[in-house]
Amino acid sequence: MMDARGLSRRFGGLLAVSDLSLTLQVGELHAVIGPNGAGKSTLVNLLAGELTPTEGSIWLNGVDIAALDTERRARAGVGRTFQRTNLMPELSVLENVRLAAQVRSGGILRRADRVRPPIEDALAALTRVGLRGTEQNAAGTLSHGQLRQLEIAVALAGQPSVLLLDEPLAGSGAEDAAPLVALMRDLSREHAVLLVEHDMDVVFAVADVVTVMVDGRMLARGTPGEIRASAAVRDAYLGHVVA
Amino acid sequence: MKSATSRGNTFLALAGLAVASMPFWATAYHMQLASTALILSMFALSLQLLVGGAGLVSLAHAGFFGLGAYTIYLLGPVSILISLPVAALTAGVAALGIGALALRTSGFFFLMTTLAFGQMLFFLFHDTPLGGGLDGVFIQRPDTIWTISKAQRPTVFLLLNLSVLAAMYAGLWLLMRTLFGRALLGIRANEHRMRAMGHPVQRLKLAAFTVAGMLAGIAGHMAALTDAFIAPDLLGWHRSAEALLAILLGGIGFLHGPILGAFALTLLEELSPLITERQRLVEGAVILAAVLLLRRGLAGIGR
Amino acid sequence: MQNAGVSTFLAQLLNGLQYGLLLFLIGSGLTLIFGVMRVINLAHGSLFMIGAYLAYVVAGWTGSFWFALPAAISGGILFGTFLEAALFRRFRDREHLDQVLLTFALILIFEEARSILVDNQFHSVAVPELLDFSIPIVGGFAYSAYRLAVLAVCLAVAGLMVLVVERTNIGASIRAAAENPEMVGLLGLDARRIHMLVFAAGTALAMLAGALAAPLQSVYPNMGDGFLILSFIVVVIGGLGSIGGAFWAALLVGTIDTLGKAYVPQLAGIAVCGLMALVLLVRPSGLFARG
Numbered sequence: 001m002m003d004a005r006g007l008s009r010r011f012g013g014l015l016a017v018s019d020l021s022l023t024l025q026v027g028e029l030h031a032v033i034g035p036n037g038a039g040k041s042t043l044v045n046l047l048a049g050e051l052t053p054t055e056g057s058i059w060l061n062g063v064d065i066a067a068l069d070t071e072r073r074a075r076a077g078v079g080r081t082f083q084r085t086n087l088m089p090e091l092s093v094l095e096n097v098r099l100a101a102q103v104r105s106g107g108i109l110r111r112a113d114r115v116r117p118p119i120e121d122a123l124a125a126l127t128r129v130g131l132r133g134t135e136q137n138a139a140g141t142l143s144h145g146q147l148r149q150l151e152i153a154v155a156l157a158g159q160p161s162v163l164l165l166d167e168p169l170a171g172s173g174a175e176d177a178a179p180l181v182a183l184m185r186d187l188s189r190e191h192a193v194l195l196v197e198h199d200m201d202v203v204f205a206v207a208d209v210v211t212v213m214v215d216g217r218m219l220a221r222g223t224p225g226e227i228r229a230s231a232a233v234r235d236a237y238l239g240h241v242v243a
Numbered sequence: 244m245k246s247a248t249s250r251g252n253t254f255l256a257l258a259g260l261a262v263a264s265m266p267f268w269a270t271a272y273h274m275q276l277a278s279t280a281l282i283l284s285m286f287a288l289s290l291q292l293l294v295g296g297a298g299l300v301s302l303a304h305a306g307f308f309g310l311g312a313y314t315i316y317l318l319g320p321v322s323i324l325i326s327l328p329v330a331a332l333t334a335g336v337a338a339l340g341i342g343a344l345a346l347r348t349s350g351f352f353f354l355m356t357t358l359a360f361g362q363m364l365f366f367l368f369h370d371t372p373l374g375g376g377l378d379g380v381f382i383q384r385p386d387t388i389w390t391i392s393k394a395q396r397p398t399v400f401l402l403l404n405l406s407v408l409a410a411m412y413a414g415l416w417l418l419m420r421t422l423f424g425r426a427l428l429g430i431r432a433n434e435h436r437m438r439a440m441g442h443p444v445q446r447l448k449l450a451a452f453t454v455a456g457m458l459a460g461i462a463g464h465m466a467a468l469t470d471a472f473i474a475p476d477l478l479g480w481h482r483s484a485e486a487l488l489a490i491l492l493g494g495i496g497f498l499h500g501p502i503l504g505a506f507a508l509t510l511l512e513e514l515s516p517l518i519t520e521r522q523r524l525v526e527g528a529v530i531l532a533a534v535l536l537l538r539r540g541l542a543g544i545g546r
Numbered sequence: 547m548q549n550a551g552v553s554t555f556l557a558q559l560l561n562g563l564q565y566g567l568l569l570f571l572i573g574s575g576l577t578l579i580f581g582v583m584r585v586i587n588l589a590h591g592s593l594f595m596i597g598a599y600l601a602y603v604v605a606g607w608t609g610s611f612w613f614a615l616p617a618a619i620s621g622g623i624l625f626g627t628f629l630e631a632a633l634f635r636r637f638r639d640r641e642h643l644d645q646v647l648l649t650f651a652l653i654l655i656f657e658e659a660r661s662i663l664v665d666n667q668f669h670s671v672a673v674p675e676l677l678d679f680s681i682p683i684v685g686g687f688a689y690s691a692y693r694l695a696v697l698a699v700c701l702a703v704a705g706l707m708v709l710v711v712e713r714t715n716i717g718a719s720i721r722a723a724a725e726n727p728e729m730v731g732l733l734g735l736d737a738r739r740i741h742m743l744v745f746a747a748g749t750a751l752a753m754l755a756g757a758l759a760a761p762l763q764s765v766y767p768n769m770g771d772g773f774l775i776l777s778f779i780v781v782v783i784g785g786l787g788s789i790g791g792a793f794w795a796a797l798l799v800g801t802i803d804t805l806g807k808a809y810v811p812q813l814a815g816i817a818v819c820g821l822m823a824l825v826l827l828v829r830p831s832g833l834f835a836r837g
Contacts, residue, residue, distance in 0.1 A: 070439055074441030082439075089432075090432060091429070098425075099425065099442075100440040109421045111420050112421060113420070347830045362775045481650075491644075521661075531648065534644050
């Protein structure tokens with residue numbers, strides 16, 4: 001369980017995130033929506049450890065992790081995907097995921113081919129996201145939709161308790177999106193999932209809780225139904241009713 | 244980083260045998276030249292662990308090479324069984340210390356700081372009495388050497404250097420196949436993502452830097468033993484640049500690239516004075532050609 | 547005698563400041579080029595050498611040293627513009643390894659070109675007659691007028707640079723480009739123009755430093771080598787892209803190096819590198835870097 005309280009992040013004169021609190025629990029998919037510039041990416045980076053908060057605290061299973069950097073948070077069980085695909089294109093699909101799975105293996109001087117657990121974990125993650133069969137291909141040869149799936153596989157391979165999904169559908173068409181949506185719902189059963197997304201239909205279909213951010217602050221929080229019905233949210237963001 | 248294909252491995256093995264057979268057909272001069280090429284190969288190979296292995300371009304490497312060389316001078320005549328590990332250890336410890344500081348930076352800063360640290364080691368042996376003088380010193384070889392006749396020395400050193408290079412290559416070949424080696428390659432491919440995965444990137448880079456430094460120290464040790472004369476300019480950053488050139492010439496993407504590049508460079512240095520006196524022009528032109536034209540290096544030809 | 551010791555110290559201190567200011571001319575160009583264009587140039591020290599030899603040649607032709615300075619400046623601007631357009635514009639996109647080797651090749655080519663156009667000899671350059679005397683400063687201590695003039699010129703250049711960078715529009719563009727090189731296009735700035743300007747200025751500054759130094763240390767092959775390493779240290783200590791940082795760092799490094807060479811020559815080089823190590827330990831982004 002991840003618990004963020006009163007998070008703020010300042011960049012010079014700009015307050016990108018202001019006094020934001022949220023809780024992520026296993027079994028729950030918590031979506032964060034908001035117009036461009038609302039601070040959603042900054043929030044993800046704060047939770048993942050890429051940025052340190054100017055104010056506020058972050059707790060993971062009761063431990064204060066605000067001072068931990070990205071590496072340590074990842075090892076503590078915080079996995080994330082990137083909005084812009086951030087992988088190793090020249091390496092094989094399997095290797096991309098195996099590297100993530102390898103982190104928890106000791107004995108770093110053992111021959112990689114012979115250490116089975118990271119390979120098994122990697123294959124399991126690839127199966128989970130639906131990429132089994134592409135292992136030997138160079139990651140750079142995958143289609144866009146497959147790359148978005150690979151992003152998730154890499155995050156999964158580290159066996160995280162918390163999953164931060166940063167616009168996993170970015171750049172995907174409807175055809176690519178469908179398997180990803182099913183996957184996200186599936187993942188939320190065993191992980192505490194945070195989903196940052198623009199596609200409203202997807203969000204309302206998979207989320208258990210929705211937080212609306214505007215100008216770095218939380219505007220509203222509730223179930224998808226409540227958010228859809230909220231006039232304030234509609235005015236600030238949705239523009240017109242999504243019936 | 245790719246290793247040689249089986250065809251390439253066969254070529255390497257045959258080349259190794261050809262070198263080993265030199266005592267039967269080559270002159271003493273050519274055997275010494277071969278030793279020079281073998282030692283440059285070791286030096287460039289040690290740097291390849293950083294460049295091709297982890298994506299770290301360091302200009303401090305000649306400093307560790309020189310440390311290994313000067314260790315023999317400072318130890319005096321002892322058995323190679325002692326001098327070699329001591330040289331490796333000294334260079335390794337220096338690499339650990341310098342790496343811990345230099346790796347706090349990245350990109351340009353890393354390049355600049357390794358340049359300055361390399362020069363610091365140069366100053367250590369050039370300005371202080373530690374190095375025995377800025378013009379260089381003669382090495383007192385271990386007593387066992389004197390039991391070998393002068394005529395046989397080039398042969399002994401040739402085979403010795405060939406063995407050390409072979410062992411170094413085999414060791415790195417195995418290392419790149421371990422989880423550690425894969426992690427380094429991951430860092431070279433995308434360091435940011437490796438961090439996000441949870442890899443202790445800093446520690447991995449430092450380990451690579453230290454091992455590479457140790458191997459450079461071994462190369463320097465062999466150089467001192469073979470040439471019996473060392474000078475502070477062994478530690479100058481120009482030498483680091485020369486090793487980088489060997490790597491580029493041979494192909495940065497291949498583990499055996501530095502060996503091909505080192506031999507090509509040594510050959511070039513031998514032959515070019517026959518064409519022109521203007522050595523710097525030739526070297527400059529070779530570098531320009533290598534960088535601008537040779538896309539994948541000598542090792543990449545025919546792939 | 548007490549006075550002799552103090553005199554020597556004052557002389558060395560002033561020498562150190564003057565050396566530091568020359569180092570600033572070289573280092574400021576380097577830090578801007580690094581900061582704005584993100585390109586490595588190992589041949590920057592060679593520009594110092596080129597400026598010095600140019601001064602020697604021009605002073606020889608014209609019989610007067612005074613023509614050497616404008617020659618170095620204008621030559622630097624032209625040469626820098628040419629280098630940027632012909633080479634460095636293309637180098638920018640290349641890997642670090644390529645940039646290191648390409649600019650290393652430039653060092654060799656510059657040395658060889660100088661060898662062909664001039665020679666490989668050591669030459670002394672006469673201090674201009676007008677400044678060939680000593681100015682009494684304090685007590686029995688007198689300092690070379692030419693050296694003081696060099697100090698003054700460097701300070702004037704530094705002042706001019708600060709003015710341009712802090713008070714003009716183009717200066718603001720350069721500052722912005724140094725802080726966010728990737729965003730230059732998005733910020734609506736003309737990257738091409740800024741790069742050309744920065745590279746030309748950096749080249750001119752290095753060549754000017756060489757010309758100014760010619761009467762002081764004579765001209766000889768590879769004379770830029772020492773400055774190259776020191777200027778890199780200045781960039782690291784001062785912070786990438788920071789002219790103010792380069793200024794203070796250069797004074798610090800120049801003084802430590804000069805005093806070191808005067809009093810503990812064996813440790814001078816090590817000390818300067820050690821200073822850089824210390825800075826990296828405490829503040830990896832540079833002592834004077836913003837933020």
